Amino acid sequence: MPSGISASDTLVMPDQPFALQSWDGLPETLRQHATAPTMTWSAVMLDDMLLALACRDGLVQHLAPAAPASGAQAGESPCGIPAGTSRIVLAWDQSRIGNGATDWSALWDVAQHPGKRGLRLDPRSTLEIALLADGVAPNDIYTTLATTSGVDRAFRKLDQLRPYIVWWRTPEDAARIMSSGSALMTSTPADELTAIGSKSGFVALWTQSLLQNLSWAVPRNLPDADVAHIVAMLRDQPRHHNDPPDKAAGKTQSLTIDDKFWADHWEELQQRMENWLKQSP
Missing domain, CATH: 3.40.190.10 (Periplasmic binding protein-like II)
Incomplete structure (x- = not known):
């Protein structure tokens, strides 16, 4: 599961059987993975600019709305799950x-x-x-x-x-x-x-x-049977922040x-x- 522009070894994803890897954050890279015949990414962390483009172009999936108790904010992308900042x-x-x-x-x-x-x-x-x-x-x-x-x-x-x-x-x-x-x-x-x-x-x-604001997204080529599990897992992850010593x-x-x-x-x-x-x- 690529970690976008955050270093993979700073992300906490306990008890999840997914490897974290970094990627270059470029639209063409996301397009290659999201349109490949065989799924290579279960989810991707990306900046919110790329999320908007990917959602517009159908490279990532529209997600079912989060439950009100989940802390979802008005105006969040229909394709993204807030992941924090970098x-x-x-x-x-x-x-x-x-x-x-x-x-x-x-x-x-x-x-x-x-x-x-x-x-x-x-x-x-x-x-x-x-x-x-x-x-x-x-x-x-x-x-x-x-x-x-x-x-x-x-x-x-x-x-x-x-x-x-x-x-x-x-x-x-x-x-x-x-x-x-x-x-x-x-x-x-x-x-x-x-x-x-x-x-x-x-x-x-x-x-x-x-x-930079970051979000998780699910590539469009993830099998339908896996989407609900992946989304539930991502919504359960703590948001990532790297604040300065003097916040x-x-x-x-x-x-x-x-x-x-x-x-x-x-x-x-x-x-x-x-x-x-x-x-x-």
Whole structure:
């Protein structure tokens, strides 16, 4: 059962005979699994932007409404079961640069701290990070990204860092970057820092962390006979959260990823990123 963008070893699913594995969180990956002749995933954890697209396109199943006593909230997707939240944070190797970051602009400061930088190979979160590093206020991120000039600004910022970028797709990729020391600083799911512990030497900056809502969904090719059992199991799972040590500060200093914005703009911005990657540095 893929764990979406949360590290599999931080999810608690006691007494369940399912293996957890990570995946890249991309729509085409979900489509491949959901339309395969043979079911490979019993359920999938995904961000709420992808849930909206998958529900619209029939890649995941519409679920029977939860009982009122289950705590279901009005407005929840008919295809999803809330699974909690995940955060993407800025992490750096404290053994090499000490307390070296106060915001995302530090990721671009290769003059003061030379070395490779890790970023997610996905416009989601990466474009927000580029604009935050360029001085855009968190409250203005999505109004900026909704304009052509704002998108151009984000990619110009990425141009500055491009020679130094080590890309990651999955949480395990981000963990390997930190464990191997192949980058001095990186964006990463906060879970991965918890999973690898202090042995990597990396620490997190919670200021301007990106908060992502997560849900469970059931792929459309799961046999009908298995759906009720899987849904009941998922609804019984505790919701996953990785809050900063100072929870009050985290609430005021985080940027919640706008799933509606990404549901509306995913295709065009993904294509823009693919075109950008094909260009010569």
